[in-house]
Amino acid sequence: MINNPDWWRGAVIYQVYPRSFYDSNGDGIGDLPGVTAKLDYIASLNVDAIWLSPFFTSPMRDFGYDVADYRNVDPIFGTLSDFDTLIAEAHKRGLRIMIDQVLSHSSDQHSWFVESRANRSNPKADWYVWADPKKDGTVPNNWLSVFGGPAWTWDSRRRQYYLHNFLTSQPDLNFHNPDVQKQVLSDVKFWLDRGVDGFRLDAINFCFHDRKLRDNPASDAVKEGSIGVRKENPYAYQFHRFDKTRPENIPFLQRLRALLDEYPGTTTVGEIGDDNSLQTMADYTSGGDKLHMAYSFDLLTEQHGADFFRKTVNTIEQKLTDGWPCWAIGNHDVARVASRWEATSDQQLKAYMAMLLTLRGSVCIYQGEELGLTEAELAYEDLVDPYGINFWPEYKGRDGCRTPMVWHHKKTHGGFSDARPWLPVYDDHYNAAVAVQHEEDNSVLEAYRTFLGWRREQPVLLKGDIRFHKAPGNILIYSRSLGAETLLVVLNLSDQAATLTLPEAKAPMAGTPDFVGGQWQGNELKLPAWGVEIARS
Known part of the structure; x- marks a missing residue:
């Protein structure tokens, strides 16, 4: 390497x-x-x-x-x-x-959780997020799981709820520990x-x-x-x-x-x-x-x-x-x-x-x-x-x-x-x-x-800065710059051909893949539907 x-x-x-x-x-x-x-x-x-x-x-x-x-x-x-x-x-x-x-x-089958849920006094009792129920037995708060329903599940061994932001089988570790x-x-x-x-x-x-x-x-x-x-x-x-x-x-x-x-x-x-x-x-x-x-x-x-x-x-x-x-x-x-x-x-x-x-x-x-x-x-x-x-x-x-x-x-x-x-x-x-x-x-x-x-052969695309330019409709235009080199990227993100007038004529990049490239006449660029152009600026 x-x-x-x-x-x-x-x-x-x-x-x-x-x-x-x-x-x-x-x-x-x-x-x-x-x-x-x-x-x-x-x-x-x-x-x-x-x-x-x-x-x-x-x-x-x-x-x-x-x-x-x-x-x-x-x-x-x-x-x-x-x-x-x-x-x-x-x-x-x-x-x-x-x-x-x-x-x-972790998984609820991880040995840490198996130990943590056994009782409130074991060495890993505080490795997960446990909380007492409210006085009426309901969940500690209104937090929800990404996968639907409350983010809390009752555990009968500890007689507490444990937190899970995802599945009930994915208890949250207590990073405060x-x-x-x-x-x-x-x-x-x-x-x-x-x-x-x-x-x-x-x-x-x-x-x-x-x-x-x-x-x-x-x-x-x-x-x-x-x-x-x-x-x-x-x-x-x-x-x-x-x-x-x-x-x-x-x-x-x-x-x-x-x-x-x-x-x-x-x-x-x-x-x-x-x-x-x-x-x-x-x-x-x-x-x-x-x-x-x-x-x-x-x-x-x-x-x-x-x-x-x-x-x-x-x-x-x-x-x-x-x-x-x-x-x-x-x-x-x-x-x-x-x-x-x-x-x-x-x-x-x-x-x-x-x-x-x-x-x-x-x-x-x-x-x-x-x-x-x-x-x-x-x-x-x-x-x-x-x-x-x-x-x-x-x-x-x-x-x-x-x-x-x-x-x-x-x-x-x-x-x-x-x-x-x-x-x-x-x-x-x-x-x-x-x-x-x-x-x-x-x-x-x-x-x-x-x-x-x-x-991978274009340092300006790997590490250069980016700046967006005004463009009509569903056209996206931005430049990438690194040192003295600047490339202009023009994307026609629509199913209709487009003709654009750019402030100055550009020089199309050599060696780009075949699907990249439009038709230039001076500073006018014609791009087909979903066309892509990358030019030196």
């Missing part, structure tokens, strides 16, 4: 959801050896790192985000030896490995010592709660970028002032950063789901002593279009100061972007890709995004996601973005597995298989490969 401790600035991180990537042993579930088997494919995309969704020991009620052992691999994914092999093989290919750390909560912080940091160190290059930190603003357990105030409107904000979910009806994003989170992040600084070249990217997500991103990445970078749910919603993109990026740029953003338009928690943003052509998908990859910051790409996969439509009996099962049929959950990767259109189960997969392969995905797109010069896959290969 090249010794570049600053590699994460401008890096492209490919998210692998191991359950759905590639099954190496024929049990219908993807695994770590399956990821290792596909490293050449990932390297061919010209990305810099892999983010692995959780593979830790778990009862899998939330598919690995309920951890029962922070230092071991669940048998369905393989062994610690398999993980070590994956790290070594990835590094041989110049790929770094980031793992998904779930710090705010110094021993909890010490243990969590020790578990992070365990993986650093095994050679990981960084961490994606799940729901990182959920670690601390208000000690006084004050009620959250009501919210009159859905706030931008908040986890679980759906009209059918009562979680959206509160302003989450006291159950997350507490000020105590900042000193803990500083302790976490100090640990990573002992391992040069490692990095963190935090997931921020908050009512004021952009401000929280700024708070958590400023000063160079907390998170290296963070991303929010702002580009993971159904909202899209030039005005929305401009406002969102401008807002974070104004707030971030010395912080660093990480952008994502898809992941394992939201409907696939091709469906969410109503893409009707490959060129439209390429335009969204060009926007994502030319913004200032680092980028996360979710597996299958490079194939232009749409959201899978599943029958109720196929659902396994508790979130979707709880809110069916108004909300179908996250299974539709988690169906298996389709490697080959002519193989059973798309080449993902020889056995029936844990989720069915979506019929519409076969025509988008890797084997199909690999042979097509104009495919979405080849556009990703060529654009990413070209981008």
Whole structure:
């Protein structure tokens, strides 16, 4: 690996959801050896790192985000030896490995919680958030779970309620206890010592709660970028002032950063789901002593279009100061972007890709995004996601973005597995298989490969500043500048051709992928529907 401790600035991180990537042993579930088997494919995309969704020991009620052992691999994914092999093989290919750390909560089957719930006097009695009921026996306050219903569950052994911001089987750790912080940091160190290059930190603003357990105030409107904000979910009806994003989170992040600084070249990217997500991103990445970078749910919603993109990026740029953003338009928690943003052509998908990859910051790409996969439509009996099962049929959950990767259109189960997969392969995905797109010069896959290969040779796109310019309608225009070099990015985010008059003639960039480029006449630029131009300014 090249010794570049600053590699994460401008890096492209490919998210692998191991359950759905590639099954190496024929049990219908993807695994770590399956990821290792596909490293050449990932390297061919010209990305810099892999983010692995959780593979830790778990009862899998939330598919690995309920951890029962922070230092071991669940048998369905393989062994610690398999993980070590994956790290070594990835590094041989110049790929770094980031793992998904779930710090705010554990599984109710973790030995810590088993001990904590036994009584009120054991050594781990205060490792989780316990509270007495109100005088009438009801829950301690009005806090709600992201997955629906109260965020409190009664435990008959302790005759107290415990807090869970997510499933009842995901009790929240009590980060006000110094021993909890010490243990969590020790578990992070365990993986650093095994050679990981960084961490994606799940729901990182959920670690601390208000000690006084004050009620959250009501919210009159859905706030931008908040986890679980759906009209059918009562979680959206509160302003989450006291159950997350507490000020105590900042000193803990500083302790976490100090640990990573002992391992040069490692990095963190935090997931921020908050009512004021952009401000929280700024708070958590400023000063160079907390998170290296963070991303929010702002580009993971159904909202899209030039005005929305401009406002969102401008807002974070104004707030971030010395912080660093990480952008994502898809992941394992939201409907696939091709469906969410109503893409009707490959060129439209390429335009969204060009926007994502030319913004200032680092980028996360979710597996299958490079194939232009749409959201899978599943029958109720196929659902396994508790979130979707709880809110069916108004909300179908996250299974539709988690169906298996389709490697080959002519193989059973798309080449993902020889056995029936844990989720069915979506019929519409076969025509988008890797084997199909690999042979097509104009495919979405080849556009990703060529654009990413070209981008990594453009320092101005990796680390340059960004400035937006006035533009009509659904046109997005911004410049990226680094030193004496400035590039102008023009995106026609509409299904109609556009003619633009720019202040001065530009020089089209050489070597850009074929889908990039318009027609210039002096300072006039003609772009087709969903057209992209990148020019020297």
